[in-house]
Amino acid sequence: MSRYGVHFAAGLPQSVQIYEVGARDGLQNEQRPVPTAVKTEFITRLAGAGLTTVEATSFVHPKWVPQLADAGEVVDALRGLSGVRLPVLVPNEAGLRRALDHGVTDIAVFVSATEAFSRRNLNRTVAESLAMTEQVITGAREAGGDRISVRGYVSMCFGDPWEGETSIDAVVGVGSRLLEMGCYELSLGDTIGVGTPGHVRRLIAAFGEAGHPASRLAVHFHDTYGQALANTLAALQSGVRTVDASAGGLGGCPYAKSATGNLATEDLVWQLHGLGIDTGVDLDALVRTSLWMADHLGRPSPSRVVRALAAENG
Structure with missing residues (x-):
């Protein structure tokens, strides 16, 4: 597992499911177009490194996220890739129709926990976003029934650059609605990276008190203030397994300038493997993949583990 030894800690799971977002959330901010062939090769390499869930793209309107204008081509090119789930983000009913036209059966939807970000990101109130999302989920169910799985994201779960700290009650309220609409899992997003471990534990406990166990939750941390790994450990100790x-470490949020990169998958895997937690990921293969992508993007990877292992291997 870890080349420097495995040291178990109490209260942690035997395995963790990694939901890889680099191909979508990681690339959506890139200013220079990333060729479709590079995106599909990136996803294929990620799958080859042992990642079993890779969010491939988003069927958002190209006007808003030009980098993902080739969503249909990406999905079509990956049709023969086996052994990996390839969910796509769907922002509205138009995006759902496009995704269904390309045979997608695994989608994700998103809502903000704060009014300010909801208006900037979707030009809608939180209530209007929830109503739109319910239409998407209903449309997915009508089109494919149980054949289509829906994951929910809640953004700005810990803080908002315009509103400050986000109310735990607001996050639980929005998240509960998504779960009640039929999302199989809810990802709690620290979009600007301001969360700390105590806040993470309180939020997960609040969902439990509302009748939603940690097994229904996932976490999505950004490392703006260097808290992503500490927050992940707190989430795992609270019962989260995804x-x-x-x-x-690619990515950020195009609608929140203070949102820097996501938690790097390599940094996460290094920590988990050192704790004796199984991920199914080949870290060396993953590092080679990120170095390959960094070369295509023309800049070094932000991941500390990628940089350290690249230097170690010369």
């Missing part, structure tokens, strides 16, 4: 991460 963690979102981005290969090479």
Whole structure:
């Protein structure tokens, strides 16, 4: 597992599911177009490194996220890739129709926990976003029934650059609605990276008090203030078993300038393997993949583990 020894800690799971977001959340901010062939090769390499869930793209309107204008081509090119789930983000009914036209059966939807971000990101109130999301989920169910799985994201769960600290009650209220609409899992996003471990534990406990166990939750941390790994450990100690991460630490949020990169998948895997937690990921293969992508993007990977292992291997 770990080349420097395994040291178990109490209260942690035997295995963790990594929900890889590098191909979508990681690339959506890139200013220079990333060729479709590079995106599909990136996803194929991620799958080859042992990641079993890789969020491939988003069927958002190209006007808003030009980098993902080739969503249909990416999905079509990956049709023969086996052994990996390839969910896509769907912002509205138009995006759902496009995704269904390309045979997608695994989608994700998102809502903000704060009014300010909801208006800037979707030009809607939180209530209007929830109503739109319910239409998407209903449309997915009508089109494919149980054949289509829906994951929910809640953004700005810990803080908002315009509103300050986010109310735990607001996060639980929005998240509960998504779970009640039929999302199989809810990812709690620290979009600007301001959360700390105590806050993470309180939020997860609040969902439990509302009748939603930690087994229904995932976490999605950004490392703006260096808290992503500490927050992940707190979440695992609270019963969460799915963690979102981005290969090479790519990504951010195009609608929140203070949102820097996601938790790097390599940094997460290094920590988990050192704790004796199984991920199914080949860390060396993953590092090679992130170095390959960094070369295509023309800049070094932000991941500390990628940089350390690259230097170690010359």
